[in-house]
Amino acid sequence: MTSHSGTGARGERAVHQLPSSINEDQIKRVISVTGNLPPVPHVAAKMMELVGREDTSVRELQRVISADQALTARILKMANSVFYSFDQKISTLSHAIVILGFRAVQSMAIAASSRSLFVKKGAQFGLKEKLLWEHSIGCATGCRQVARTIRYEGEETAFIVGLLHDIGKAVLNQVIPKKYGKIVEQVYNEGRSFADVETEMLGFDHSHIGAMIAQKWNFDWEMVEAIAYHHREEARTSGSGLGAILAVSNEICKRMGAGLERQKEETPMSDHWGAQRLGLDEPTCVEMKELIRAVIEEEKRLYDM
Numbered sequence: 001m002t003s004h005s006g007t008g009a010r011g012e013r014a015v016h017q018l019p020s021s022i023n024e025d026q027i028k029r030v031i032s033v034t035g036n037l038p039p040v041p042h043v044a045a046k047m048m049e050l051v052g053r054e055d056t057s058v059r060e061l062q063r064v065i066s067a068d069q070a071l072t073a074r075i076l077k078m079a080n081s082v083f084y085s086f087d088q089k090i091s092t093l094s095h096a097i098v099i100l101g102f103r104a105v106q107s108m109a110i111a112a113s114s115r116s117l118f119v120k121k122g123a124q125f126g127l128k129e130k131l132l133w134e135h136s137i138g139c140a141t142g143c144r145q146v147a148r149t150i151r152y153e154g155e156e157t158a159f160i161v162g163l164l165h166d167i168g169k170a171v172l173n174q175v176i177p178k179k180y181g182k183i184v185e186q187v188y189n190e191g192r193s194f195a196d197v198e199t200e201m202l203g204f205d206h207s208h209i210g211a212m213i214a215q216k217w218n219f220d221w222e223m224v225e226a227i228a229y230h231h232r233e234e235a236r237t238s239g240s241g242l243g244a245i246l247a248v249s250n251e252i253c254k255r256m257g258a259g260l261e262r263q264k265e266e267t268p269m270s271d272h273w274g275a276q277r278l279g280l281d282e283p284t285c286v287e288m289k290e291l292i293r294a295v296i297e298e299e300k301r302l303y304d305m
Helices: 024-034 042-051 058-066 069-079 093-100 102-118 127-149 155-164 167-175 177-190 194-202 206-216 221-228 234-238 241-256 273-278 282-302
Strands: none
Touching: 024 167, 024 206, 042 058, 042 102, 058 069, 058 093, 058 102, 069 093, 069 102, 093 102, 102 127, 102 155, 102 167, 127 155, 127 167, 127 241, 127 282, 155 206, 155 221, 155 241, 167 177, 167 194, 167 206, 177 194, 194 206, 206 221, 221 241, 234 241, 241 273, 241 282
């Protein structure tokens, strides 16, 4: 999958080279704990393949989505939500694709199909899973809103990065549920960060897993890097604009209490490094926060949360 932000080229780095903050020992630990990393969901993979081709037709995209009735229903429900607020009712997939665009529909499909990664097959979507998903979908919609505010060209790329930045948490919750339950308890009860508690108990954190999954799924390097660095100082000094968008959305979601991790609002949001990097003043940050809050509530309704 390639970024369309205008800054998404892989540059001189080889695609197989993970960020320097992820060392060989940590990679071995990740593999020993998680085993095989999850493959990209089938529908999402097909969607990325089709949207990446210049000759893809509405009919082809419609055929892939139509094979999954639940996904079709969810996309139509999303297309008719207040977030998109069209005067006319969208009743068919082809209409949704024409009105919303290939990339918006692609993001919807990836979001809908990725939800399954947050819970084991046959297991219940419990409170822990709901809160992990709430933060992910909240951060995704936040990334889209931040991107839209600053007129960033890769709006849907930002959405997908926000959606999958914490996919490592979902993987750990599935492969070591009891141990991860203890991590969640510490984060929730003691107000600590996931990255700190995970590193203390596992020797790595969820961003290591997220970066490896994004690479396995052939995401553009800028997307891999944004996910890899979202808990690291490198993001402030050498991260991309996409990384700053993710950082702002993530921070806003934590301050709003979207998910398991909470962040006290002790300083103005405009003092955050990501906001400064993107040139966001305090009134803009406040307005953005309220927009994100409204969008999250709508998304929660759409995803039956």
